[in-house]
Amino acid sequence: MEFELAQAIAVLNRTPATLDSLLRDLPESWLKQNEGPETWSPFDIIGHLIHGEETDWIPRAKTILEHGEARPFEPFDRVAMFEKSKGKTIAELLDTFVRLRTENLRELQKLNLTPELLAKRGTHPELGTVTLKQLLATWAVHDLGHIRQVARVMARQYKDEVGPWKAYLPVLGRD
Amino acid sequence: MEFELAQAIAVLNRTPATLDSLLRDLPESWLKQNEGPETWSPFDIIGHLIHGEETDWIPRAKTILEHGEARPFEPFDRVAMFEKSKGKTIAELLDTFVRLRTENLRELQKLNLTPELLAKRGTHPELGTVTLKQLLATWAVHDLGHIRQVARVMARQYKDEVGPWKAYLPVLGRD
Numbered sequence: 242m243e244f245e246l247a248q249a250i251a252v253l254n255r256t257p258a259t260l261d262s263l264l265r266d267l268p269e270s271w272l273k274q275n276e277g278p279e280t281w282s283p284f285d286i287i288g289h290l291i292h293g294e295e296t297d298w299i300p301r302a303k304t305i306l307e308h309g310e311a312r313p314f315e316p317f318d319r320v321a322m323f324e325k326s327k328g329k330t331i332a333e334l335l336d337t338f339v340r341l342r343t344e345n346l347r348e349l350q351k352l353n354l355t356p357e358l359l360a361k362r363g364t365h366p367e368l369g370t371v372t373l374k375q376l377l378a379t380w381a382v383h384d385l386g387h388i389r390q391v392a393r394v395m396a397r398q399y400k401d402e403v404g405p406w407k408a409y410l411p412v413l414g415r416d
Numbered sequence: 417m418e419f420e421l422a423q424a425i426a427v428l429n430r431t432p433a434t435l436d437s438l439l440r441d442l443p444e445s446w447l448k449q450n451e452g453p454e455t456w457s458p459f460d461i462i463g464h465l466i467h468g469e470e471t472d473w474i475p476r477a478k479t480i481l482e483h484g485e486a487r488p489f490e491p492f493d494r495v496a497m498f499e500k501s502k503g504k505t506i507a508e509l510l511d512t513f514v515r516l517r518t519e520n521l522r523e524l525q526k527l528n529l530t531p532e533l534l535a536k537r538g539t540h541p542e543l544g545t546v547t548l549k550q551l552l553a554t555w556a557v558h559d560l561g562h563i564r565q566v567a568r569v570m571a572r573q574y575k576d577e578v579g580p581w582k583a584y585l586p587v588l589g590r591d
Binding site: 242243244247248249251252255258259261262263267268270271274365368369370371372374375376378379381382383385386388389392393395396398399402403404405406408409410411412413 | 417418419422423424426427430433434436437438442443445446449540543544545546547549550551553554556557558560561563564567568570571573574577578579580581583584585586587588
C-alpha cells in the first residue's frame with residue numbers, strides 16, 4: 242500500500258481506544274508481566290507510547306518543516322517510561338495517551354500537509370535522511386507494532402496453561 | 417501465570433471491543449489486504465473468530481463436560497470464513513462477533529465451573545488428551561494471537577513506506 246495521510250490518520254486515531262478496550266480495568270497480573278529481563282509489560286508499553294507523543298512524532302515533523310535536513314532530530318529515549326510511569330495507574334496512562342494523541346492529531350491537521358511538504362527531508366541522528374511521509378508512516382506502524390507486542394506479551398503468560406495446543410499457537414513461539 | 421477463570425474471562429470479554437476499536441469504519445484498503453498467498457486479511461480474521469464462536473470453544477467445553485475423553489471434538493475448519501464471510505461488511509462481522517462472544521460467555525458462566533470440572537479431560541482429534549482448563553486458556557491465547565496478527569498484517573502494508581525506519585520496527589521483520 243502507498244502512504245495516504247488520511248489512511249495513516251485513521252490508524253493513529255484508533256490506537257488509544259484499541260489499547261483502552263484491551264487493557265482498562267484488566268487484572269493487574271495481565272498488565273505488569275513482561276517477557277523476561279529487558280522486556281516490557283503492557284503497562285510499560287503505554288508509557289512508551291506516551292513518551293513518543295511528547296517528544297517524538299510531532300516534534301520531529303516540525304523539525305523537518307522548519308529546519309529540513311539542517312537540524313537532526315533529538316534522539317528518542319526508548320526507555321524513559323520506566324521512570325516516568327512510576328506510581329501511575331494504567332487508567333491514568335490510558336487517559337494521558339488518548340489526550341496527547343488527540344492533541345497531536347489536531348496539530349497534524351493544522352500543518353496542512355501537501356504532497357510537497359510530505360516529501361520534505363529531515364535528518365535522523367542514526368538513520369540519516371528520511372522524509373516527513375516516512376516519519377508519519379512510521380508513527381502508524383509503530384502503533385501497530387506495540388498493539389501486537391501487548392497482545393503477544395499477554396498471550397505468553399499462558400504459554401504453559403494451553404498444554405498441547407501450544408503447537409497450534411504461533412504467538413507462543415519465537416518472534 | 418497460572419490459569420484463573422476470571423482472568424481468562426477478562427481477556428475474552430475485551431476482544432470484540434478491541435477489534436471493533438481497531439477496525440470499524442477503517443478504509444477498506446486496510447481491511448482487505450493480507451500478507452500474500454494463503455494468508456489472511458483483518459476481514460478474514462474476524463470471520464475466523466466468528467466461526468470459532470459457533471463451532472469450537474463452547475461446543476468443545478460441553479463435549480468435555482458431557483462425554484469426557486470418550487468423544488473426540490469435531491475437527492475445527494480454520495478456513496471456513498472464506499466462504500461464510502462472502503458479501504458481508506466488516507461492521508456486520510464485528511456485530512456478529514460481539515453478539516456470539518457475549519452469548520458464549522453467558523453459557524460459560526452457566527457451566528459453574530469448579531476446579532474439579534476445569535481439570536476434566538477431553539480428546540482433541542489430533543493433539544490427544546487435553547483438559548477443559550487448557551481449552552479455556554487456549555481460547556484466550558487464540559484471541560490475543562489474532563489481535564496480534566491483525567496489527568501485524570496492517571503494519572506490513574506500510575513496509576516500504578517507512579523508509580530507513582524499517583530497521584527499528586520488528587513488526588516488519590520475519591515472524
